[in-house]
Amino acid sequence: MIMKRFNALVLTFLIPLALGATSLIPSSLGGDSNLRIPITPRMPRTPLVSQVPVSNEEDGEGRVIRRVLRFGQSVAGLLEGGGFSPGEAAEAVVALGGIMDMRRVPAGREFLITQDEAGKPVMVHISVRYDSNAVLRLTQEGWQAEEENIDVYPVPIVVRAEVVSSLYQAAVDSGIPLSVMMQAIDLFSFEVDFQRDIQPGNRIVLLYERILDASGEFLAAGDLLYARLEVNQQRVEAWRHESLDGLVDYYEDSGDSVRKALLKTPVDGARISSGFGMRRHPILGYTALHRGIDFAVPTGTPVKAAGVGTVVQAGWHDQYGWRVKLRHANHYETLYAHFTRIAPGIRPGVPVTQGQIVGYVGSTGMSTGPHCHYEVRYYGRPVNPASLKFPPGHQLEGDDERLLTLEIQALKSEFDLD
Ligand SMILES: [Zn+2]
Structure with missing residues (x-):
């Protein structure tokens, strides 16, 4: 499968602009636009049937x-x-x-x-x-x-757009299908806080397939092959790769997956002292949902941010004691409670990286002994961190890593992506 895509990139040739792809390129970006539109020989899996001729002509065959x-x-x-x-x-x-x-x-x-x-x-x-x-x-x-x-042709195209007001508007202005832009935003939300970081002048580069029929008519948006966002003097990139065992995901140059999982355990060497679910509250005495997981660890143990994110709360809470709440990509939040103290510099609005220390284990607030209470919320609702379903962050190895490198080289030279 991979070599097929790789070959496809090598065997590209030009097709006439009459296919209408020109309209994708905002004229304001004219000189900068990449208008090479190769047809890949990646064909439908089964024998082709051409379009049905529509005719009201009597031609002897009905x-x-x-x-x-x-x-x-x-x-x-x-x-x-x-x-x-x-x-x-x-x-x-x-x-x-x-x-x-x-x-x-x-x-x-x-x-x-x-x-x-x-x-x-x-x-x-x-x-x-x-x-x-x-x-x-x-x-x-x-x-x-x-x-x-139906005989369809995936035709890769590069679109470079500059953010004037919003990424949504950039997509509309440059003809990027919204589904493709949403996919890119979803990928980059692990690195970029879209509510805070996106500014006019930020640039986005997307390489994606347009699915055309035999006459060049646009049918649908195909796969997003590469995405780049330049924001805050930082460049984030995602390359599509189908692994040898058939898993499609997006990777950085290094082979690290773009998607980063939240850590299931934000403290090292921890023992779970109370799991997620209904339990009799140790202090209040009644049965209630335990909204997180308690890790029994000594006072002073550092607690790590479960993922890249932004601090939304850092301060005192009557039940949680000293606690920190982080916002992550894709509507996840994590909360860490009963700290003896919050780490220096952790205050609302501050970005954190995965593994960064946000506080130190204590027993403040409603707590019977030193532990870290860890909560994960999805759309504001507590979920069990032990059963998080999103794909784990991972790194390509061996042949897959080498293939990714080849694919990146091929795409870079084919589409001037440097
Ligand atoms: Zn707890």
């Missing part, structure tokens, strides 16, 4: 009529309008059910009905996805359906 599913209309009703008998329409709907969810065919879906010379329907093409059709055919055994893949 004609194709176009029907669009109206709101509230059934597929059977549409087919009957296209010349099916009620019995045939019912049979066709059953056949289609093996390919499409017939209860959820959205209004607006297009049906191309091929009729024979006598005006009797013999074939129907229905768009299922941008790269596949469902095809109904009249056979000896009645109406039968199968799925056909």
Whole structure:
């Protein structure tokens, strides 16, 4: 799989600008824009079926009529309008059910009905996805359906944009599909605080695939292959890599994954003294949700930030004692409580790196002895740190690391990414 992509980069060639990719490039960035648009030979997995010709011409082989599913209309009703008998329409709907969810065919879906010379329907093409059709055919055994893949071309393109007001606006202005921009933001949110750090003049470079059909029509945004954000004199980068065992993720040059997991244990050498879940509160006496995990460790043990983030609270709380709360990427927060003291420099608004010391274990607030109370919140709700589901941060090794290096070299030279 990897070598396929790698070869694809080497075997690129130019296609005419008539494909419309020019419109992606904001004219204000003209000189800086990278307009080389290679076609990769990465083809659909199954034999190709070309587009259905739409024609109302009588050409001796029947004609194709176009029907669009109206709101509230059934597929059977549409087919009957296209010349099916009620019995045939019912049979066709059953056949289609093996390919499409017939209860959820959205209004607006297009049906191309091929009729024979006598005006009797013999074939129907229905768009299922941008790269596949469902095809109904009249056979000896009645109406039968199968799925056909459309010939699609992933075409990588580089777009460089400057932030004028917001990343959202930068995407709109430079024609970057919003889904691609959102993916880049999601990746960089491990390094960049988007609420605080993004300023006018920041630059973003995205290399992504546009999925085109054989006539150059844009069908969908494909994979994001590379993303770079220049913010605060800092450059953050993410390279897509599919590992030899098939896992797709994004990496820095070094082979470290861009996604950084939160630490499940923010203190070294700790023993869990109280887990996450319902328990009888040791001081208050009643049963309540224990919103975090308690790690029994001696007073003064340093407590580490579980991930890159920003301090949102650092101070006294009647129950938590001296406590620190951090905000992380993707709506995660972590909270550390009962410190004997907060680490120097830790105050609201300050950025922290993963592993940075935020405080020292104590027994302040409502506590029966020295321990670190560690909470993870997702969208403000406590979750069990021991069962965090997001992918762990990891580093590529061996062949995967070497392949990543080759892929980066190829992309850099192909798309002038330095
Ligand atoms: Zn606790």
